[in-house]
Amino acid sequence: MASTLNATFTWCTKGLLIAAEEGWLPQKAASISKFGTPWVLLTVFYIVGAIPILTGLDIETISRLGNGLSLIYVMFPIFAGYLIYKKNPQAMANSTFKMKRVPLAILTTVALGSYAMAAVLNFGDIQNAWQMMIGYLVIVLVYAFLRQKKVKSMSNIVGSGT
Structure with a gap:
């Protein structure tokens, strides 16, 4: 289990560091040690990773729950x-990879459907997994909704050049 968690620790903080820089997480979460280690985020992951081990879950269940979170x-x-197309039409106009709206909507629907099927297969026989995942999703959505105002105000400051 330790080697599985150590492998995860090498990449798990990258997106969260960017999220902290953009204002989605508190700036303190992006604190880096003198050795270049994102120590706050790694500490959080260490604690979260230790909980299933300390509660006696097997590696398969831990792995499936981790995959479910990534889904x-x-x-x-x-x-x-x-x-x-609605939120950032300029990005689509400038993109080197162009796709019309309908094919993009179809591809997006297929991708989301595939991920939903993967979630069903992943959680099918883990006790209380769906309740945990739905709870996690609700927390993430509420947090994002509440944090959005701060992120928008930060992007306005950055966009204005001040």
Whole structure:
């Protein structure tokens, strides 16, 4: 289990460091030690990783729960396929990879459907997994909704050049 968790620690903080820089997480979460280690985020991951081990879950269950969490956060950028033309048409106009709205919507729907099927297969026989994942999703959505105002105000400051 330790080697599985150590492998995860090598990459798990990258996206969260960017999220902290953009204002989605508190700036303190992006604190880096003198050795270049994101110590606050790694401490959080260490604690979260220790809980299933201390509660006696086996490696398969821990792995499936971790995969399930990644299924949730990967769905957000995929879902952006539905919104990109409305929210950022200039990005689509400037993109080297162009796709019309209807094929993009179809591809996005297929991708989201595939991830939903993977979630069903992943959690099918883990006790209380769906309740945990739904609870996690609700917490993430509420947090994002509450934090959005701060992120927008930060982007306005950055966008104005001040």
